[in-house]
Amino acid sequence: MSFDDAPKPPMTADELRLLSELIYDHCGILVREDLRFLLERRLWARMRALDLPDFLTYYRYLRFDPGRRAELEAAVEALTTNETYFFREPHQLKAFREELLPLRVNERARVRRLRLWSAGCSTGEEAYTLAMLVLESGLFGGWEIEVFGSDISRKVLAAARKGVYSRNALRETPPQMVERYFTADAGRWAVKDEARSLVSFGHLNLIDEHMVAMLARFDVVFCRNVMIYLDLPARRRVLKSFHGRLWPGGYLLLGHSESLIHVTADYELVHLKNDLVYRKPLLAI
Ligand SMILES: C[S@@+](CC[C@H](N)C(=O)[O-])C[C@H]1O[C@@H](n2cnc3c(N)ncnc32)[C@H](O)[C@@H]1O
Structure with missing residues (x-):
């Protein structure tokens, strides 16, 4: 045998x-x-x-x-589970685009720099979605915009860097966004340069607080559908690291089934019209 x-x-x-x-x-x-x-x-x-x-x-x-x-x-x-797609959780993205981005424009008007992090980005759909929403908002002409996507899996990061997707990944993408931000070729959709050029990817284990601490600070961290796989002590470590990497007043957006109740008191809950989000208090260091 x-x-x-x-x-x-x-x-x-x-x-x-x-x-x-x-x-x-x-x-x-x-x-x-x-x-x-x-x-x-x-x-x-x-x-x-x-x-x-x-x-x-x-x-x-x-x-x-x-x-x-x-x-x-x-x-x-x-x-690991790598399931993801473009424009996932639309009500949260609406809150991001219509409420958080305008807030950030005012709060960061002096530096004119916006940094977003898709932590646990899998094959990159979330990071590119954020770039597209920033472009769509039309609020950031002349600003320095960076979207950073990170994941523990090198395989998904290789796919993310290619930026070419199947129809399935675009199943929730509004048709006008497909039209504007993708080029179709032989049943595959490639993210156009306008959004691609704002996004970069890096290998990062979120549990490794020393590596996370080397990142520059962010305005908004998206960590959706990642912490569900971690236990409570690991979640606390990751949330502490995010706290360190956010600007005071910066936002943390989690997946719809994830909450910080009984996990940490380091963030304040902000009631937006379209969603509830977490914020690092302005007076926190
Ligand atoms: C289900 S996907 C979520 C993708 C995207 N955030 C979304 O909501 O559509 C979870 C991702 O988290 C990554 N992940 C799990 N544990 C991680 C860790 N300790 N550090 C970094 N990434 C991790 C997995 O490799 C996987 O790609």
């Missing part, structure tokens, strides 16, 4: 614990019991790629092999 035909070895409770702890320490993602099946199946694919016979050997590889860093990234990549 070849290795390819070999049946998947069972993962013991000890192996599950060791692998989960390693993954958690690296990126804050909590592999709960209900994810055990996914973990087994996806890591089995990695073990086959490396020709390793069982999960304990794979764990040892992740701990001690010279190639462990790259493999840990591959393991995390195999476990």
Whole structure:
């Protein structure tokens, strides 16, 4: 029987614990019991790629092999959920465009610089959406605009940098935005330069507070549908890092099912007409 035909070895409770702890320490993602099946199946694919016979050997590889860093990234990549699309959560984007951007124009009129961060950007749709909304607002002529997208997965970042998408990624995109910001070619849609030129991407593990602390400050941080995969201590670490990277008075926008209740009191809740958002208090450092 070849290795390819070999049946998947069972993962013991000890192996599950060791692998989960390693993954958690690296990126804050909590592999709960209900994810055990996914973990087994996806890591089995990695073990086959490396020709390793069982999960304990794979764990040892992740701990001690010279190639462990790259493999840990591959393991995390195999476990992350990268689902995203353009113009996701439209009511929040409406609040961003119609309420937050005008506020920021006034608040930053002296420096004329706007920096946005899509933290956990996956294949880039969110970051490009923000760039398009800034352009659409027509408020920032002559300003320095930067949209930074970051993710722990190098694979999704490579796709983000290409900026070419299937119809599925544009399923919520208003037709006039498709018309204005994309070029269609053979069933694929490429983001045009006008929006592309505002966006850059970088590899970043949000749990790594030292790396996050090296970023320049932002006006608005979007971190949507990322912290749902992290446990409470990991969320707190990430939120503390965001706090450090926001300008006083800067905004934090989370996914619609995510809230800071019982998580941190570092942010104030702002009631906009179209949504509730979080803000770093003006007097915070
Ligand atoms: C479901 S996608 C969300 C994409 C986009 N923000 C949205 O809402 O459509 C979650 C992304 O978070 C990334 N992610 C998970 N844990 C991370 C971490 N510790 N550091 C950086 N990115 C992480 C995953 O790789 C994945 O691409």
